[in-house]
Amino acid sequence: MRVLLTGASGYLGQHLLGELVAEGHEVTALVRASARLGPFAQHPQVRPRVGDLARDDDVVDAIAGQEGCVHAALVWGDPGDDLELRDVVAAAKLFAAAGRAGVGRCVLVSSTAVHRPFTASMGEDDCLATADLYGATKAAGELFLRAACAAHGMDGVAIRPGPIVGPPAFAGGSFRSDRRIEQLVEDALARRPLAVPPEDGRQFSDVRAVSRAVSRALVVAAPHPTYLCVDRDPVTWGEVAEIALAAASSTRRLVAAPAGPAASLPRFRADRVEALLGGPIPAREALKLHVAHMVACARR
DSSP states (O other), rough: EEEEEESSHHHHHHHHHHHHTTTOOEEEEESSSSGGGGGGGOTTTEEEOOTTTTTTTHHHHHTTTTTEEEEEOOOOOOOOHHHHHHHHHHHHHHHHHHHTTTOOOOOEOOOOOGGGGGGBOTTTOOOOOOOOHHHHHHHHHHHHHHHHHHHTTOOOEEEEOEEESSSSSSEEEEEEEEHHHHHHHHHHHOOOOOEEEEEOOOOEEEHHHHHOOOOOOOHSSSSOSEEEOOOOOEEEEEHHHHHHHHTTTTOOOEEOOOOSSSSOOBBBBOOHHHHHHOOOOHHHHHHHHHHHHHHHHHHH
């Protein structure tokens, strides 16, 4: 399949690029600089396309002749620059251009943030409800995808990962981390006490599993419109802190943060993505590799 991939130079995007070419797709990677694709810039199945999602002509040119589209980019601007609106506008225009170009299916990398505030049980069919700008941006992207699909007879799938973990796609590749993991690793390396909220945690997403889910959603017959792409088992922040301490070889102890109101651990149902991928998608080992990479980088 001929596929346009946005965000190909990012942490997840580089993993997606590797997965798509491994599955035999011919990928047009829309990037601002082809050098950021690393070894994929010279791959025979990859066509780097230098351009900007914020420029209509670049999007129209890149989408022409494509059979599928994977939107994994975030269009952020400078602080105070209506950055969340820029991302939504770029997504809306991309999906509309894909529909007009006859693209058969678009896959959007969304986020579990569209479910905030989190509850004890959440699933794909719950109404969109978010509590921050990032979640609102992702929710708006999903709605514009649905609108483009209805207007042009196109298939659309939204993949909603949680905090994505795992090493870079290749040595020197892009890397991104949840700020809470960053803080725990920084504290562990600095031999500071690690304060963690009691009985709180998240369901993480292995970057490789997210890539496989996106690739599978691109081609599977009659896909669901939405997949929550998370490990079925939550990891508490206390466990994340222990992983950070072990990676940093620190002897510091955990300190419980002040307890707030009693609440159940947030939980997303993962049965739909497990059916898509043929089984559970554990993320604990990817989390350890993620933290180990952060520690190694900090020590260089």
